[in-house]
Amino acid sequence: MRFSRIFLIILDSLGVGATRDAHLYGDQGANTLDSLIKKTKISFPNLEKLGLLTLLTPQETNSIAYYATATPVSNGKDTLTGHYELMGLETKVPYQRFTDTNFPSELIKEIENQTKRPVIGNVAASGTVIINELGAEHLRTGALIIYTSADSVLQVAAHEDVIPVPELYDICAKIRQITKKDKWKVGRVIARPFTGKIGEFIRTAYRKDYALEPPEKTVLDNLKDKGYQVISIGKISDVFTGSGITQSFNTVSNLDGIKKILTTLKKDFTGLCITNLNDFDSKYGHRRDIKGYAEALLEFDNYLPEIIKRLNMDDLLIITADHGNDPAYMGTDHTREKAPVLLYAKQFKYPKRLHNLDTLAVVGATIADNFKVTKPTIGKSILKRLE
Numbered sequence: 001m002r003f004s005r006i007f008l009i010i011l012d013s014l015g016v017g018a019t020r021d022a023h024l025y026g027d028q029g030a031n032t033l034d035s036l037i038k039k040t041k042i043s044f045p046n047l048e049k050l051g052l053l054t055l056l057t058p059q060e061t062n063s064i065a066y067y068a069t070a071t072p073v074s075n076g077k078d079t080l081t082g083h084y085e086l087m088g089l090e091t092k093v094p095y096q097r098f099t100d101t102n103f104p105s106e107l108i109k110e111i112e113n114q115t116k117r118p119v120i121g122n123v124a125a126s127g128t129v130i131i132n133e134l135g136a137e138h139l140r141t142g143a144l145i146i147y148t149s150a151d152s153v154l155q156v157a158a159h160e161d162v163i164p165v166p167e168l169y170d171i172c173a174k175i176r177q178i179t180k181k182d183k184w185k186v187g188r189v190i191a192r193p194f195t196g197k198i199g200e201f202i203r204t205a206y207r208k209d210y211a212l213e214p215p216e217k218t219v220l221d222n223l224k225d226k227g228y229q230v231i232s233i234g235k236i237s238d239v240f241t242g243s244g245i246t247q248s249f250n251t252v253s254n255l256d257g258i259k260k261i262l263t264t265l266k267k268d269f270t271g272l273c274i275t276n277l278n279d280f281d282s283k284y285g286h287r288r289d290i291k292g293y294a295e296a297l298l299e300f301d302n303y304l305p306e307i308i309k310r311l312n313m314d315d316l317l318i319i320t321a322d323h324g325n326d327p328a329y330m331g332t333d334h335t336r337e338k339a340p341v342l343l344y345a346k347q348f349k350y351p352k353r354l355h356n357l358d359t360l361a362v363v364g365a366t367i368a369d370n371f372k373v374t375k376p377t378i379g380k381s382i383l384k385r386l387e
Contacts, residue, residue, distance in 0.1 A: 001345075001347065001387065002383075003314050003345065005312065006271075006315070006316045006317075006370065007272075008274045009277065010277065011297070012079075012279075012282075012321065012322060013032060013281035013285045013325035013334065014032055014280060014324070015030065015032040015321060015335055015338060015339065016033045016324075016337060016339065017031045017056065017069070017338050018324075019071050020071075021336065024336075027077075030324055030335035032285070032337060035329070036297060039290045039291075040291055042297075045301065046302075047304065047319075050065040050067060050304075050342040050344055051063035051342060051351075055068075055340055060352065063351050063353070064351055065343055066342070066343040066352060066382075067343070067351075067354065068354035068355065068357050069339065069340060069356050070320070070341045070359065070362055070363070071357070071358055071359065071360075072085055072336075072359065073090055073358070075091055076091055076094040077323045077334045078094075078095060078152045078323070079151065079188065080095065080152070081095070082323045083236070083240070083322050085359065085360040085361050086320065086322065086363050087218035087219045087220055087376070088219050088364040088375075089215065090361070095185055096183070097148070097150070097152045098124070098154075099148060103122050103148065103154065104183075104184070110178050111174075115171050117142060117144050117171075118141060118143040120141075120143040121144075121146045121157075122147070123147055123148075124149055124150070125147045126286070126287065127155060127192055128203065130147050130157065132201055139161075142162055145157040150331065150333030151187070153189070154179060154189045155189075156189070157193070158192075158193060159193075159196075160204065165206045168191045172208065172210050187212060188209050189209075190210070208238065209235055209238035210238070211238060211240070212241075213241050214243055217244075219244075219367055219368045219375075220245065221244040222368060222373040222374045223272055229246050229247065229269040229272070230245050230272050231249075231264055232245045233251060233257055233260045233261060233274070234251045234257050234275050235251075236248070251278075254277045254278070254279040254300065257276070257277050258277070258299075258307075261307060265307065271371070272367060276322075280293060283296070284327060287327075288332065311344075312346075313346050314347070315345065317342075317344045318341065318367075319342040320339050320341050322360075338356075339360055348387065349387055357382070359378055361376050365378075365382075366383050
């Protein structure tokens with residue numbers, strides 16, 4: 001069974017249970033989906049039809065989709081690591097994190113020298129909190145607000161009236177070059193523009209991620225090289241630095257991303273549409289907002305029937321995640337969890353539960369197999385198991 005179009009939707013951080021090595025990350029017992037269900041009592045009937053909720057049990061249920069869990073093999077639990085593995089790359093050396101130590105003074109001095117601006121902050125913090133704490137000083141001095149989080153990131157916040165968005169992008173591009181050195185190699189540098197007045201600052205939709213270039217070709221590159229369309233929705237293009245992407249659409253929210261999926265479903269193309277719905281992670285997981293996370297998942301669940309309705313007979317829908325971020329767990333970090341893999345097509349005759357998949361790269365391998373392009377070195381295709 002082969003498909004003309006594949007729609008891959010990454011529900012950013014929707015883990016379905018701790019991996020066997022979760023203790024190495026301090027994440028024993030984490031389970032993002034289970035926490036949402038138990039803490040809020042909100043139900044997700046359409047995802048349940050695809051088998052998602054059954055993944056929390058060893059049971060099998062009547063489902064309209066094939067469903068399984070996939071266990072990450074890469075060393076790390078950050079955005080870059082998860083997306084790379086989905087597209088066939090294993091990360092063996094984790095990216096630098098400065099959550100506990102803050103950024104070294106040597107790095108801060110280098111940033112100040114190259115950007116000609118002072119730096120304030122240099123702490124691990126919530127972005128919305130730090131702009132309210134340091135926003136007034138930033139307005140007065142023009143200093144860069146630099147902070148990190150539990151992820152491998154260096155974030156730069158600036159008011160659009162002080163540092164216009166194009167200038168902030170230039171600054172982040174310079175910092176990206178600086179942080180390619182091994183000792184400072186973070187996965188992403190992120191521009192975080194904001195507006196408003198003191199006490200009422202709000203982040204705008206002009207966030208931009210400056211990720212490291214993929215170390216090798218991914219399934220996205222292999223598709224593009226063979227002439228297939230690779231349409232990116234959300235932060236996918238930023239994550240892969242545009243590599244392997246033929247068309248890209250930024251989003252300002254999950255809902256915006258969902259609407260762009262629905263629009264793309266109307267288009268005539270052959271290839272892959274890959275979407276990241278980031279609000280689950282950035283707005284709710286990291287902030288430990290269980291209710292907000294569950295309501296956001298319910299929003300997606302409510303749109304799922306329309307997404308399915310617009311699929312062609314020769315389309316395949318894959319829903320998965322890149323890591324976990326249990327909003328009921330301690331701290332604000334991602335959690336080391338298995339990812340759901342739900343596969344739906346209108347022509348499926350015998351959908352069922354599949355054995356647990358031993359890497360997220362099974363997703364990329366299956367996509368590569370479908371379009372007969374070079375398969376990744378990790379992950380085995382399950383295309384032949386779909387009937």
